[in-house]
Amino acid sequence: MKVRSWGLVGGGKGSQIGGAHRIGATMDGAFSLRAGALDIDPKAGAAYARSLGVDKDRAYGSWQEMLEGERGRKDPIELVTVATPNNTHYEIVKAFLEAGIHVLCEKPLTMTVKEALALEKLATRKQRMLAVNFGYxxxxxxxxxxxxxxxxxxxxxxxxxxxxxxxxxxxxxxxxxxxxxxxxxxxxxxxxxxxxxxxxxxxxxxxxxxxxxxxxxxxxxxxxxxxxxxxxxxxxxxxxxxxxxxxxxxxxxxxxxxxxxxxxxxxxxxxxxxxxxxxxxxxxxxxxxxxxxxxxxxxxxxxxxxxxxxxxxGHPEGMVSAFANVYRDLDLALGGNKRAAARLPxxxxxxxxxxxxxxxxxxxxxxxxxxxx
Ligand SMILES: NC(=O)c1ccc[n+]([C@@H]2O[C@H](COP(=O)([O-])OP(=O)(O)OC[C@H]3O[C@@H](n4cnc5c(N)ncnc54)[C@H](O)[C@@H]3O)[C@@H](O)[C@H]2O)c1
CATH class of the missing domain: 3.30.360.10 (Dihydrodipicolinate Reductase; domain 2)
Structure with a gap:
């Protein structure tokens, strides 16, 4: 099984939704957290990423550093999840799509319709996937x-x-x-x-x-x-x-x-x-x-x-398994599976x-x- 290299922006320690993404993305072994800019506080974000097993040189202080760092690598992340506050989604998603990285963005996608349409256009031009985490x-x-x-x-x-x-x-x-x-x-x-x-x-x-x-x-x-x-x-x-x-x-x-x-x-x-x-x-x-x-x-x-x-x-499944299904479909869709792609938000x-x-x-x-x- 191919393990895809995955990055996370936001979702720092104590955040509401970061944990569900980390568990969901890695539940089936299709994604592994290799890079992160997890917190608005650079030191706290880097330290938390290290504690989650991210290598020191990929435990970044900001998403801008992460973008530069990943761009310069032979093995950059394939997918990034953006789980920061809503008013930051547009510029972060835009930057990672421009760098050729697939994106799963938290809802709401953007603050304005104009921004949302611009991201759709960019994803099409760059031939990159842009999914939005309507995880339910x-x-x-x-x-x-x-x-x-x-x-x-x-x-x-x-x-x-x-x-x-x-x-x-x-x-x-x-x-x-x-x-x-x-x-x-x-x-x-x-x-x-x-x-x-x-x-x-x-x-x-x-x-x-x-x-x-x-x-x-x-x-x-x-x-x-x-x-x-x-x-x-x-x-x-x-x-x-x-x-x-x-x-x-x-x-x-x-x-x-x-x-x-x-x-x-x-x-x-x-x-x-x-x-x-x-x-x-x-x-x-x-x-x-x-x-x-x-x-x-x-x-x-x-x-x-x-x-x-x-x-x-009879054994209850819950919310993180639902997120894991979104990640499973992302993995399958990246591999060309049309049925999974049709299920993705x-x-x-x-x-x-x-x-x-x-x-x-x-x-x-x-x-x-x-x-x-
Ligand atoms: N799909 C869902 O079910 C669901 C549920 C809750 C929240 N959300 C969405 O997830 C996003 C985050 O919400 P939350 O409740 O986890 O917020 P939160 O305030 O609990 O956590 C936000 C995290 O992002 C970090 N952060 C803020 N600015 C950053 C930046 N510029 N760079 C890197 N990290 C930064 C913060 O330090 C914090 O760790 C929002 O868009 C929200 O709408 C979705």
């Missing part, structure tokens, strides 16, 4: 839902209800905590807070499961805590280009909701429901029939689901979600006027 698409039972829609088992899809509503920014006393405050500051977070951070995961999942793109939308934003300039709750009605309506709710003030990502798809012949807090089960109800629980790892599931499953039925998904965020912010400002993407 890696869950086997989300893949099962997609297979059931595309096979026609649910019939024409009438309605999708997508949610990413958590309650972790509900405490008004916490509003000035620096770890929370920046998320509601347009200077740092851009035009949207909870929709850009969480809601796009649910909306991208709706697009991905349906095989449809968002066409137009109408949005209502709330800032339930007075000091917040950006929304901590968003309700968006989306018309998809295949004619399906998607109702999206995203919130940071839904007290009692823990993670809160769910997807429900309702067709003419049946419906499915999935929740990230119970990711190994997909509820399926055929018209006029009792509800069935489809278990990951059981018989009769689609090829994409089976390909994404590592351990036997790509730059097109990234662009669609940046467009959706900007359209929703515009619509919310205009009291819910419908805006085309």
């Amino acid at each position: 698409t890696g869950y086997p039972m989300v893949r099962e839902a997609r297979a059931m829609v595309s096979s026609g088992k649910l019939g024409a899809i009438r309605l999708v209800v997508a949610e990413f509503a958590h309650g972790h920014h509900s405490d008004a006393a916490d509003a000035d905590n620096p770890r929370v405050r920046w998320r509601y500051d347009p200077q740092q977070a851009g035009v949207s807070s909870v929709l850009a951070d969480c809601g796009i995961h649910a909306l991208q999942m709706a697009e991905w499961v349906l095989g449809q793109r968002c066409e137009s939308l109408s949005a209502h934003f709330l800032s339930t805590i007075e000091s917040r300039e950006l929304e901590d709750d968003a309700s968006v009605q989306v018309l998809m280009d295949g004619g399906t309506t998607c109702r999206l709710w995203s919130s940071a003030v839904a007290i009692g909701h823990q993670h809160g990502l769910t997807l429900q798809v309702f067709g003419e012949k049946g419906g499915v429901a999935w929740a990230q807090e119970h990711p190994n089960q997909l509820l399926y109800t055929a018209l006029n029939k009792p509800t069935q629980v489809l278990e990951r790892g059981s018989a009769g599931l689609s090829k994409d689901t089976v390909d994404s499953t590592r351990i036997a039925v 790509t730059v097109s998904d990234g662009i669609s979600m940046v467009k959706a965020v900007h359209a929703a912010a515009k619509s919310a400002k205009a009291d819910g006027r419908r805006v085309k993407l």
Whole structure:
């Protein structure tokens, strides 16, 4: 098995998502962490990279040093993951693509639609892969839902209800905590807070499961805590280009909701429901029939689901395994596997979600006027 040389920018010690990338990328042995600029603090980043087994000369103090260092090598990294704060994605992704390195970028891809389109153009010109980490698409039972829609088992899809509503920014006393405050500051977070951070995961999942793109939308934003300039709750009605309506709710003030990502798809012949807090089960109800629980790892599931499953039925798989499926598909797609490439969340998904965020912010400002993407 070929082991691909992999680099990570961001994801330093204590970061929210760095660990999931390191475990996910290396779970199947297809990638090995060979270079990193892991932290905004150069010394801390280099020290952490060393502690993870990266050679001294590739444990860099900044992404600019990493770019120069890797460019000068005979064996540079093949893929870099960008897991830094959102407003840095554009320049880092652009620089690594220009150097001919494939990129997996964290969501949201960029802060503006113009930047997202420019990256797509650059990736095409350089013939390099640019994937965007909508990592929940890696869950086997989300893949099962997609297979059931595309096979026609649910019939024409009438309605999708997508949610990413958590309650972790509900405490008004916490509003000035620096770890929370920046998320509601347009200077740092851009035009949207909870929709850009969480809601796009649910909306991208709706697009991905349906095989449809968002066409137009109408949005209502709330800032339930007075000091917040950006929304901590968003309700968006989306018309998809295949004619399906998607109702999206995203919130940071839904007290009692823990993670809160769910997807429900309702067709003419049946419906499915999935929740990230119970990711190994997909509820399926055929018209006029009792509800069935489809278990990951059981018989009769689609090829994409089976390909994404590592351990036997009954043993829970979770979020890092879903990330590992994205990395497995990256590895296979780099090797020319078209089926894996078709499963990957790509730059097109990234662009669609940046467009959706900007359209929703515009619509919310205009009291819910419908805006085309
Ligand atoms: N796909 C998902 O499920 C998911 C979940 C959480 C976060 N994210 C995304 O991942 C990204 C990072 O989020 P997080 O929550 O881990 O943030 P975080 O603040 O917890 O960690 C960010 C890390 O990046 C480092 N960093 C910052 N600027 C840097 C720079 N210029 N060069 C190198 N390192 C730098 C920081 O030191 C820190 O280690 C964001 O884009 C976020 O939207 C995605």
